[in-house]
Amino acid sequence: MVTISFSFDTQYGKFADAIVLPDDHTLTDAEIEAIKQQRLDNWIAAVTAPPFEE
Amino acid sequence: MADRYWVGGSGTWNGTTTTRWSTASGGSGGASVPTAADDVFFDGNSNTGTGAFTVTMATSPRVCNNLTISGLDGTMTLAGTGIGLTISGSLTFPATLFNRTYTGVTTFNATTTGKTITTNGVAFGQNIVFDGADGGWTLGSALNLGTNSILMYNGTLDTSSAGNYSVTASSIQNSFSGTRTLNLNGSTVTLSSSAPIDNGTFTLNAGTSQINCSSSSFAYFGSGRSYYNVAFTSTAKTTALITGQNTFNNLSVTNRTTIGITKFTFSANQTINGTFTVTNSTASAYRTMFASDVIGTQRTLTVNAISSIRDVDFRDIAAAGASASWSGTRFGDCGGNSGINFDAAKTVYLVPATTTTNWGATGSGCWSIGSSASATDFPLAQDTAIIQDVSIVGSLTINADYNIGTLTVEKTSSFYFTLSSSPTVYGNFTTQTNTDFFSSVGTTTFAGRTAQAVYISSTFYSPIEINSPTGTVTLSSSISYSNDFGTRLVTLTSGTLNLNGQTISMLGSASGSTFQTAAGTKNITFNGGTIQCTTFNNAEPTNFTTTQGTSEGKIELTSDNFGSSYFYGGGSTYNCALKNSATYLSIVDYNTIQTISNSNITTTFDFGSLNTVTNWNVTGSVGKIVTIINGTLSKASGTVSSDYLNITYSTATGGATWYAGANSVNNGGNTGWIFTAPPGVSIGTGITIGPGILIG
Numbered sequence: 001m002v003t004i005s006f007s008f009d010t011q012y013g014k015f016a017d018a019i020v021l022p023d024d025h026t027l028t029d030a031e032i033e034a035i036k037q038q039r040l041d042n043w044i045a046a047v048t049a050p051p052f053e054e
Numbered sequence: 055m056a057d058r059y060w061v062g063g064s065g066t067w068n069g070t071t072t073t074r075w076s077t078a079s080g081g082s083g084g085a086s087v088p089t090a091a092d093d094v095f096f097d098g099n100s101n102t103g104t105g106a107f108t109v110t111m112a113t114s115p116r117v118c119n120n121l122t123i124s125g126l127d128g129t130m131t132l133a134g135t136g137i138g139l140t141i142s143g144s145l146t147f148p149a150t151l152f153n154r155t156y157t158g159v160t161t162f163n164a165t166t167t168g169k170t171i172t173t174n175g176v177a178f179g180q181n182i183v184f185d186g187a188d189g190g191w192t193l194g195s196a197l198n199l200g201t202n203s204i205l206m207y208n209g210t211l212d213t214s215s216a217g218n219y220s221v222t223a224s225s226i227q228n229s230f231s232g233t234r235t236l237n238l239n240g241s242t243v244t245l246s247s248s249a250p251i252d253n254g255t256f257t258l259n260a261g262t263s264q265i266n267c268s269s270s271s272f273a274y275f276g277s278g279r280s281y282y283n284v285a286f287t288s289t290a291k292t293t294a295l296i297t298g299q300n301t302f303n304n305l306s307v308t309n310r311t312t313i314g315i316t317k318f319t320f321s322a323n324q325t326i327n328g329t330f331t332v333t334n335s336t337a338s339a340y341r342t343m344f345a346s347d348v349i350g351t352q353r354t355l356t357v358n359a360i361s362s363i364r365d366v367d368f369r370d371i372a373a374a375g376a377s378a379s380w381s382g383t384r385f386g387d388c389g390g391n392s393g394i395n396f397d398a399a400k401t402v403y404l405v406p407a408t409t410t411t412n413w414g415a416t417g418s419g420c421w422s423i424g425s426s427a428s429a430t431d432f433p434l435a436q437d438t439a440i441i442q443d444v445s446i447v448g449s450l451t452i453n454a455d456y457n458i459g460t461l462t463v464e465k466t467s468s469f470y471f472t473l474s475s476s477p478t479v480y481g482n483f484t485t486q487t488n489t490d491f492f493s494s495v496g497t498t499t500f501a502g503r504t505a506q507a508v509y510i511s512s513t514f515y516s517p518i519e520i521n522s523p524t525g526t527v528t529l530s531s532s533i534s535y536s537n538d539f540g541t542r543l544v545t546l547t548s549g550t551l552n553l554n555g556q557t558i559s560m561l562g563s564a565s566g567s568t569f570q571t572a573a574g575t576k577n578i579t580f581n582g583g584t585i586q587c588t589t590f591n592n593a594e595p596t597n598f599t600t601t602q603g604t605s606e607g608k609i610e611l612t613s614d615n616f617g618s619s620y621f622y623g624g625g626s627t628y629n630c631a632l633k634n635s636a637t638y639l640s641i642v643d644y645n646t647i648q649t650i651s652n653s654n655i656t657t658t659f660d661f662g663s664l665n666t667v668t669n670w671n672v673t674g675s676v677g678k679i680v681t682i683i684n685g686t687l688s689k690a691s692g693t694v695s696s697d698y699l700n701i702t703y704s705t706a707t708g709g710a711t712w713y714a715g716a717n718s719v720n721n722g723g724n725t726g727w728i729f730t731a732p733p734g735v736s737i738g739t740g741i742t743i744g745p746g747i748l749i750g
Contacts (some may be wrong), residue, residue, distance in 0.1 A: 001124070001146075001620060003194070005216070005217050007075050007218075009661045010264070011240040012244075012287075013169050013244070013264050013266055013285075014218075014219045014220070014264065015196070015220050015242060016196065016217055016219050016240075016241065016242065017175065017195050017196035017217075017219060017220060018172070018174075018194060018195040018196070018217055018219065019174065019175075019195070020146065020149060020172045020174055020194055020195060021149055021445060022124050022125045024125075027149075027150070035149060035150070035175070037435070038175070039175045039196065042175065042177075043196065043198070043220060046177075046200060046222045046244070047222060047244040047266065047268060048268075049201075049246070
């Protein structure tokens with residue numbers, strides 16, 4: 001497995017994640033960057049969602 | 055322990071079907087269904103060609119040791135409505151070509167350390183549970199549970215000291231009995247619940263983490279732990295209770311961006327070794343309040359450094375540490391504070407307007423120390439706010455739970471206060487005859503620390519609470535609730551209510567009315583004053599006292615349109631009269647009451663237990679019989695003289711002689727009552743009104 005750790009500093013705090021891929025993965029650098037951005041977008045959506053009230 | 059590979063594309067993962075399980079990648083099906091000891095693999099040979107496939111879990115929970123989904127060449131969906139998945143080893147989801155749609159709980163129950171959880175951006179659809187004694191799990195990527203929670207039953211969860219991976223969840227729940235540890239390293243943890251980390255006992259190694267709590271209200275946070283950086287990030291917070299004696303590195307509170315006041319209350323002292331930040335509001339009516347959870351009990355905030363802050367109210371807060379004393383802009387002083395420099399008290403006026411207006415507003419607002427409104431003139435808890443004759447014609451809405459100092463209505467013509475909130479008043483409160491004070495939802499609380507004079511000469515439409523430790527709220531006028539106001543409620547929590555000869559009249563037809571006590575040290579000083587209600591409920595009799603003052607006052611129980619009336623005395627001593635003006639009055643608890651009396655109506659006293667009286671002034675009249683049932687009445691000395699009573703199961707005792715009167719009826723079960731007139735009070739031919747005095 002290949003682990004690509006990455007992080008973003010945002011106004012909502014630091015987002016840290018990793019993309020874990022098989023050794024023989026075929027993703028291009030651009031595709032990996034797109035995954036990073038997608039992860040960030042998903043995180044921002046989660047942390048800025050209206051509060052969940054039980 | 056064996057390996058099990060999924061083959062053949064879509065299928066059902068249940069407890070019996072073997073056609074999709076193989077002992078090798080791309081091998082033949084027919085291997086046994088994986089057990090909790092088996093490693094399960096989904097890979098590029100699990101499907102047919104590169105086609106998408108769905109594995110539908112059934113029969114909850116599905117179990118395995120390690121679950122590895124990797125190297126897919128077609129999109130896989132792991133499905134199963136409400137089906138749980140229990141993983142005894144590690145979990146790896148792939149970064150691409152994978153959907154998680156199953157909605158059951160995922161449980162990690164390893165009992166050894168060294169397990170990893172790599173979700174690769176895949177969010178869980180339900181809570182995840184860690185329940186393995188001595189188990190240890192380290193994140194291999196960020197963990198996202200959306201609105202679901204992490205439940206720590208047993209074991210250690212580590213966010214990875216190498217990756218410091220982010221965690222997003224509703225809450226982290228720890229109120230369980232196992233041994234649990236949470237290592238947060240340098241991670242950002244975002245929690246959306248109103249109870250972000252519950253108060254279970256567990257080991258929190260905060261590292262250099264950042265915990266962001268995004269809820270708009272918090273039932274509690276803290277529980278006496280050591281945190282690193284914590285931020286409360288909502289811009290629309292309402293309330294937050296910080297429990298326990300916590301230590302923070304940095305503590306940050308994002309101020310409101312809307313009209314209102316956010317109340318942070320502390321149940322214990324707090325230490326902030328770094329910086330205490332309150333982001334600045336953009337309007338004086340966007341306020342934050344820091345207060346003790348118990349009014350009158352100070353909490354110390356020991357703070358190394360504090361940001362430049364403004365539009366904050368403080369109550370029972372002691373500022374300490376290198377940052378003290380604190381200064382800022384528009385600091386409101388609600389009492390009980392130390393180490394904080396407040397703005398000097400000012401007098402502000404409601405500026406003339408032609409329409410209704412709000413107490414708190416954006417822009418320039420509606421308050422002025424001169425003639426023009428200015429946001430900086432927003433009235434604080436130490437200020438005096440005056441509504442003059444030249445002020446608006448219509449109404450003023452107190453539109454948030456603001457802390458109000460002295461409020462004076464000078465305007466003599468019709469004027470309406472409308473409460474869409476529950477304000478707290480710290481100074482004198484004066485209205486005029488034509489001032490209506492109408493609450494649709496909130497309670498008006500009087501919470502000064504010394505003397506507050508309340509003059510409400512108009513009809514009142516708001517529940518009242520008196521929570522004024524060390525203070526006295528003195529009525530300068532009677533308070534009359536509107537007959538049709540549904541929530542006629544007065545709560546005495548702490549401090550002295552000095553009736554000052556005035557009457558709190560809670561009579562009405564809309565519903566019953568209640569005067570009640572709450573936990574705190576409180577006193578009613580009557581000075582001849584009266585409380586009229588349908589229910590008197592001394593719900594918190596501890597530290598409740600009454601004082602007669604200049605003359606005997608009374609608690610008058612009425613039944614309005616609802617028949618019954620109740621006096622829950624709480625076993626306290628009442629240095630006043632208890633007057634029954636109801637058609638039925640139930641008196642509960644072992645009370646000591648100075649005087650018991652009644653109105654000249656047909657009525658019933660139902661004594662549930664022993665009541666000790668000094669003066670028994672209960673008597674009926676022709677056609678207005680007073681019924682006495684149950685309980686024991688005790689009077690130390692003297693002669694009781696009643697008449698026209700109808701008595702059942704009543705014991706009269708204590709040393710006094712209890713004459714029920716010649717026209718009273720003994721219905722049985724009575725002790726101590728003498729069913730005659732007292733000697734010398736016989737009425738008849740030759741009317742004797744005293745020994746040796748014969749008339750006629």
